[in-house]
Amino acid sequence: AQTVTQSQPEMSVQEAETVTLSCTYDTSENNYYLFWYKQPPSRQMILVIRQEAYKQQNATENRFSVNFQKAAKSFSLKISDSQLGDTAMYFCALGAGSQGNLIFGKGTKLSVKP
Amino acid sequence: GAGVSQTPSNKVTEKGKYVELRCDPISGHTALYWYRQSLGQGPEFLIYFQGTGAADDSGLPNDRFFAVRPEGSVSTLKIQRTERGDSAVYLCASSLTGRGTEAFFGQGTRLTVV
Numbered sequence: 001a002q003t004v005t006q007s008q009p010e011m012s013v014q015e016a017e018t019v020t021l022s023c024t025y026d027t028s029e030n031n032y033y034l035f036w037y038k039q040p041p042s043r044q045m046i047l048v049i050r051q052e053a054y055k056q057q058n059a060t061e062n063r064f065s066v067n068f069q070k071a072a073k074s075f076s077l078k079i080s081d082s083q084l085g086d087t088a089m090y091f092c093a094l095g096a097g098s099q100g101n102l103i104f105g106k107g108t109k110l111s112v113k114p
Numbered sequence: 115g116a117g118v119s120q121t122p123s124n125k126v127t128e129k130g131k132y133v134e135l136r137c138d139p140i141s142g143h144t145a146l147y148w149y150r151q152s153l154g155q156g157p158e159f160l161i162y163f164q165g166t167g168a169a170d171d172s173g174l175p176n177d178r179f180f181a182v183r184p185e186g187s188v189s190t191l192k193i194q195r196t197e198r199g200d201s202a203v204y205l206c207a208s209s210l211t212g213r214g215t216e217a218f219f220g221q222g223t224r225l226t227v228v
Contacts, residue, residue, distance in 0.1 A: 004156075043222045044221045045207070095214065097213070099162045099212060101170065106154070
């Protein structure tokens with residue numbers, strides 16, 4: 001079975017500081033993809049960052065970067081220079097099937113405080 | 115429009131009634147997914163279309179749920195004999211080809227069964 005676990009239901013960070021959100025996953029597949037999605041109150045899921053499992057280099061997108069530890073099946077998201085607009089739910093997701101459907105964790109509610 | 119569009123945004127229905135939820139994907143995207151998001155949870159996969167055909171409907175909870183995509187574009191999720199437990203946000207996503215490609219989400223339909 002494929003699972004995604006986010007062990008931090010809520011996190012908070014001061015504006016301009018750095019925060020790390022944790023995610024672990026389980027899959028028996030060798031070739032898969034990992035994603036972090038942001039969901040603001042508007043409900044629309046927005047892709048933050050994407051990692052291909054066969055790539056050793058950690059993905060980065062501006063202030064967002066990941067720490068991908070394949071052997072440990074860990075995929076954490078680091079947000080640098082946090083901004084008020086980063087306040088949202090963050091979901092870690094695994095894409096391991098042949099169809100491309102995603103398995104999501106339960107999410108982490110991030111609050112950025114001024 | 116440029117993004118995935120879902121209508122209605124909100125739907126309130128009485129227990130036992132039939133509802134239809136519509137998804138208009140990004141033009142040219144062959145892959146389309148439906149997910150269900152209950153309160154405080156991550157989205158859960160329902161069904162995947164590749165073109166006009168349902169390639170994977172393993173996430174549909176029971177035979178009251180059905181989805182179609184007759185022309186390979188717009189999709190409709192149909193729920194018969196609605197139950198209070200069907201109350202959730204129903205999210206639609208599309209991607210260019212499926213596996214590994216970025217999934218773009220709509221804003222979802224919040225279904226409330228009273």
